[in-house]
Amino acid sequence: MAGVRALGVLSRIASRRYPALTGSSSRTFSVASTMMARTHVNYEVKGDVAVIRMNDPNSKVNTLSVQMQREMSEVMEEVWANTAVGSAVLISSKPGCFIAGADINMIQACTNTEEVTRLSQEGQKMFEKIEKSPKPIVAAINGSCLGGGLEFAISCQYRIATKSKKTVLGTPEVMLGLLPGAGGTQRLPKMVGIPSAFDMMLTGRNIRADKAKKMGLVHQLVDPLGPGLKGPEERTIEYLEEVAIEFARGIVAKKIPLTKEKGTMQKLQDYVMSYPVVRNQIYKTVTGKVMKQSKGLYPAPLKIIDSVKAGLEQGPDAGYLAESQNFGQLAKTTESEALIGLYQGQVICKKNRFGTPARPVKTLAILGAGLMGAGVAQVTVDKGIHTILKDTTVPGLARGEQQVYKGLNTKTKKRTITTFERDSILSGLTGQLDYSGFEKADMVIEAVFEDINIKHKVLKEVEAVISPHCIFASNTSALPIKDIAAASIRPDKVIGMHYFSPVDKMQLLEIITTEQTSADTTAAAVAVGLKQGKVIIVVGDGPGFYTTRCLGPMLGEAVRVLQEGVGPKKLDQLTTSFGFPVGTATLADEVGIDVAAHVAEDLGKAFGSRFGGGNVEVLKTMVDLGFKGRKSGKGCYVYQEGLKTKEVNRELDDIMDKYKLTPHPSVSSDSDVQYRLVSRFVNEAVLCLQEGILNSPVEGDIGAVFGLGFPPCLGGPFRFVDSFGADKLVQKMRAYEAVYGDHFTPCQLLLDHANDPSKKFHK
């Protein structure tokens, strides 16, 4: 799931709608240019230091938009021309954001690669001027300093950052299928060394201020301030500015050196790196790693390596040229389009379109301290919500509480929280075996066994003790919510919240509403999910909802593929090379073969022959033999404690022999197997949109990628149909239909798109 998880970083990059300039052209042009009201950048001269402040009035974050860049250039020219100014401080007036990156829409507005390359070259030129500034510029960083923002900062002469948790530096471009296109690939290796630069650019991860100082990315740190005569954030920015001005003056007076004395390790590293042989070895190793992880499906990492290499081996001119050209090419790839689409979709799914709920959830009770229940407890309690975790047995409860503790303790080891914060968070968790205190709960999430009778039983028990406003949410992966709500005396307060395991790692939350669920109940559930840090899709009720339902046909097909003699390893290889972060056989083991069998049977009953394919008996036999997946130690693979590699479960061969099917040579090539699996997934997803289970293709894409690991490079089933071509997909499905029958019958909406190429899910 690493690929899916890595996308989580996307959430921290900010995007912004392209500011519409309509109407604002009414300003008078007769005023001298210095007097002209600038809206995004302005500056003030304090003594001999120019303080340049950035603030995008239309957004919560600053982006390097066209306007921001133009105003910045104007201001810089004025600062350079002003003889009274000896140095400058660059600072953002926004709390929590320095510059969050370039404006994505600016790139999307370009029609061809040449235009994007030109955009990159303009950025390179601007930052070159900053780098060569005769007056030292101090970048005062508070909040996110990402992408183009970081490239701007590292072209300044000096950098000071606040130690605030919100201050992060990074180059997340790779997450969008792009590369740092404004000199980043050239400056970073020189600043932090080749290995660290590759690490930053290839993973796109965020770097906290203290780490950035150690790496040499910033020169000084400033502590964030608490309450004073002004609000903490406001005063912190002011303080940062005061300190930065002091440093700017110190640099001019030559009291503060711009280069840091290098440590022994640094010197040693530089010495080793001076040999071309060593550098070549690094390029090779890094390329090998990238190929292994990306299966060659993502072009951006390779282009990053290429750009860095060009700069180091052939000099800056070649380097900057390679960077801008590679940037132009990447921006127009389908992969980049897909990743940007996912990012934008994620932004949409991080908003509550149902408005603010009538009352915020302050106390949340969870029934069942299993893997799911404890996982939900962990992501809830650390957000400051009082959490009650109820189980029926002491050992079950103890296991659940231990899971929460372990999850938080891992965070202390990673130093994202202190041991004090861990203990403080844990004091908000109440573990119990009875329903005491449930009258104070604003929401109850049940995560008990997937059996309608048990669900009904707990629902009745809970409704007897909770207060009238309390919401009842069911964490089920397949049972229709309306069936569960049938036992409720207040079905308007019943909703489905489908979490994905492991809850603290998987970003998706699928919220299921029935026709009776009230709008306020939905708003409250979404609000809780957002607080838990989830990306949320809200879908209609039905067997398997959206995610489980899409997975059903694909798993059915996977079983058939296994029956046709393709081994689990081969199946995994075929799916991962298509872009799935986790192979289908491994996924089945992770989900649990028993769960898969259960779901396959239920959904088979509900949807009929379309969900057929493989024989359900295969799964049932596996369950009977105790091959329930990772949790039981055996599934498609054999799992051994402490062992990282896993062997194929040889005992599976007997079962497969028993249910053996003869493959049809016309539809059994590697590529055909891949498309058989994917087309059934995609068809079911499109059918969900057609039936109104899904609200929009965006939610469909987000759900599939973040919940089920649909290849991120394809951007989700709907974007895949757009880019692959509905007609081509239908053509393939018809060929499979001829052999296997209605499992592959394309749905009406897909046919509509195939018949009319102008129809696209994403505009």
Next chain:
Amino acid sequence: MTSCIQVQELLCTCLMRQMVCFTEPSVKSSLKTTKSKKSLSRPGVKNIVLVEGVRTPFLLSGTTYVSSLLHEGLLNKTALPKDAVDYIIYGTVIQEVKTSNIAREAALGAGFSDKTPSHTVTMACISSNQAMTTGVGLIASGQCDTIVAGGVEFMSDVPIRHSRKMRKTMLSLNKAKTLGQRLSLIGGIRMAHLAPELPAVAEFSTAETMGHSADRLAAAFGVTRLEQDEFALRSHTLAKKAQDAGLLEDVISFKVPGRDIVSKDNGIRPSSMEQLAKLKAAFVKPHGTVTAANSSFLTDGASAVLIMSEEKALAMGYKPKAYLRDFVYVSQDPKDQLLLGPAYGTPKVLQRAGLTMADIDVFEFHEAFAGQIMANLKAMDSDWFAQTYMGRTSKVGAPPMEKFNLWGGSLSLGHPFGATGCRLVTTVAHRLRKEGGQYGLVAACAAGGQVRTYPLSMHCLIAEVHRAAVAQVVKEDD
């Protein structure tokens, strides 16, 4: 810590001796200003009085006390019968494991009756405040009539522990039964085991040192380096003046074995603004404003007070110095408001007592850092802060400087964590009599250490000059 107990013994003994040779105050002025309340005495509520307060000279850590190895407790005969003291309470911060109830050890050594129970309290920098208020509580509830409360701190001799790994090994070694088990445990000792663990003056919950916190606080309130240095200089200058004028009469001489008798605080060093400006930032480097000169220094010292119910004191023929009227403790978030206690506590205690800022004649605030004091004064003088963070409609106002810490403070006299509280209260009583005031206010802030409750605490106490002292003044006027 042996030295610690011995100083304590001396202190207790001296306390008793001083009570006998109680000196009459030499105040000339009388009470003229009009107050919101004539007196804070309430019917049905027991009057609790401060009879006497004493302290050892406060000495820079690592100067003189470090050599006091042995000390014969000077058991002076006192007029106070040994069993007249009902209870003894001591405050300390960094505890010696061998004498975890240091109050009891000191009491026994000083020759108090072995029938007098004693206990030790801890509450960081306001440990001795806690000792005093605990005593007040015991008297108010009718449990006791006579209490000795005090505080002690010897930073020169803090307990330094073995590392956690080493402690674990040593404890396991105790339980090891065979030679083989022992050898394997000993064999497991690595270099890392041998590194000792020094007690840090840091918050447990945030791992931030006090100096660092003070620097951030000063920055948050925009307190400049110049303001801090000026305040530090003021403290030292006033302390020197008070010392020279013999106003610090609570200090008792103390013979350090093998050395001379110490009779003066040795941290008072009035300097010049130029010299103060030369110092580099001590905590936030390089751009911080808190320096060694504008912070209180690590200090050795001890202090004690005798608190009694008024009837008992009068019955025994004492002339009490002041009434201890009202007190509050408050707590805030340990990260950003660690040292803002006085700003929060002052309005609260005034409200409880029904007084206003203008009613207070004498202010004694604990000066942990010049920047921290200035920040507190600014916070108290800010309507925005009062409304945003304290839930008040308006500011309480900053205490006027002509009433504020006129005999120096922790910055110049020193700050033995556990002993400062008693010094502040005794000083207020002495200043009230000297300056002819009626009400005095003591404020001190402390770092907190327990989890979850964010017990960063602050103590405020209102003292009222005792009528015996007032009568004295009036008589002298005649």
